Amino acid sequence: DAMVIQNPRYQVTQFGKPVTLSCSQTLNHNVMYWYQQKSSQAPKLLFHYYDKDFNNEADTPDNFQSRRPNTSFCFLDIRSPGLGDAAMYLCATGHGKNIQYFGAGTRLSVL
Amino acid sequence: AQTVTQSQPEMSVQEAETVTLSCTYDTSENNYYLFWYKQPPSRQMILVIRQEAYKQQNATENRFSVNFQKAAKSFSLKISDSQLGDTAMYFCAFMTDFGNEKLTFGTGTRLTIIP
Numbered sequence: 001d002a003m004v005i006q007n008p009r010y011q012v013t014q015f016g017k018p019v020t021l022s023c024s025q026t027l028n029h030n031v032m033y034w035y036q037q038k039s040s041q042a043p044k045l046l047f048h049y050y051d052k053d054f055n056n057e058a059d060t061p062d063n064f065q066s067r068r069p070n071t072s073f074c075f076l077d078i079r080s081p082g083l084g085d086a087a088m089y090l091c092a093t094g095h096g097k098n099i100q101y102f103g104a105g106t107r108l109s110v111l
Numbered sequence: 112a113q114t115v116t117q118s119q120p121e122m123s124v125q126e127a128e129t130v131t132l133s134c135t136y137d138t139s140e141n142n143y144y145l146f147w148y149k150q151p152p153s154r155q156m157i158l159v160i161r162q163e164a165y166k167q168q169n170a171t172e173n174r175f176s177v178n179f180q181k182a183a184k185s186f187s188l189k190i191s192d193s194q195l196g197d198t199a200m201y202f203c204a205f206m207t208d209f210g211n212e213k214l215t216f217g218t219g220t221r222l223t224i225i226p
Contacts, residue, residue, distance in 0.1 A: 004155075031212055042202060042216035043156075050212075090156065094212055099146075102156040 003027050006091050006103035013081050014111050021076040021106045023091030032074040033100065034066060035090040043090055049074060078108075086110045113138045113205050117217035124193055125225050131178075132188045132220045134203030141165075142208035145179065145186045150219075151199040159201070162186065164208075190222075198224045 005024045013019040023032065030051050035043035047056045049068045063085070065077045078085055088107050092100040114137045124130040136145070147159040162170045162179050169177050174194075178187045190197055203217040 033213075040200075040219070040221070042218050043214075045213055048213065092156075096212070098144075099158045099161065100214060102148075104155040 004091060004093055004101050004103035006089075006106050008106060009104060010107050010109075012109045012111060013078075015082065016080045019078050019081055019108065021078075021089050021091075021108070023074045023076075023103055024072050025093045025101075026072070027093050027095070027101060028071060029093035029095040029101070030071070031094040032068060033090075033092040033094065034064075034074070034076050035092065036085075037088045037090055037105070039087075046076070081108070081110045083110050113140075113143075113207070113215045115203050115205050115215050115217035117201075117203055117220050119220045120218070121221045121223070123223040123225055126193060126195060128193055129189065129191050130193055130222065132190075132201055132203075132222065134186045134188070134217055136184050136186065136203070136205050136217075138184070138205065138207075140207055140209075144206040144208065145177075146204040146206070146214070147175070147177070147186075147188045148202045148204060148216075149197075149199045150202065151196075156202070160188065193224050195224050195226060198222060 007022050033048040034046045037043045046060045067075045088105045090105045091103040094100040116135045143164045145162045148156050149159045150156040160172045174191045176189045200219045202219045204214045
């Protein structure tokens with residue numbers, strides 16, 4: 001039973017064409033995270049929500065935005081994808097100083 | 112700022128053998144949390160084991176155990192009786208005890224279990 005669900009698993013977009021990745025959770029966790037993971041590298045935190053409070057990392061490009069309409073859902077919007085944005089995007093949830101639960105990820109390709 | 116270092120980019124071991132993955136970290140805090148996460152090929156990342164810094168006893172989860180040396184800022188993972196399903200990327204991670212709940216990851220160790 002998947003607890004953090006990311007859709008789609010694979011996304012192909014064109015250079016400069018906006019794309020949205022989605023994440024949903026059944027854990028009712030108050031914190032949701034978006035990470036970018038490039039091949040054979042550690043996940044890099046882009047931003048996270050603590051309830052409705054949005055927290056952006058200082059080095060996250062303006063090209064990346066996020067929305068969290070309710071506890072269960074969180075979206076990652078890439079306004080104008082570049083070739084360097086091709087990566088695996090991981091969503092995770094958390095509750096307190098504890099385990100983060102990860103989704104299976106969305107692999108984004110930019111043509 | 113905290114940093115996490117994994118000095119072994121790749122390791123391989125025969126099935127059923129024991130392997131130890133190294134991790135060191137740097138922090139000025141006294142209370143924090145350490146994690147080992149496992150990311151199998153094309154599958155989601157899952158928690159292997161968690162250690163709270165204020166606990167002296169090393170955490171264990173079945174075949175997985177840690178050697179937590181707080182003074183040395185070292186947090187190694189030992190996998191006993193390794194199995195083919197242990198093949199994965201392993202990330203060491205750090206979380207502070209105050210403020211935001213963000214993980215700082217190491218660069219990972221790719222572990223291959225050889226049949």
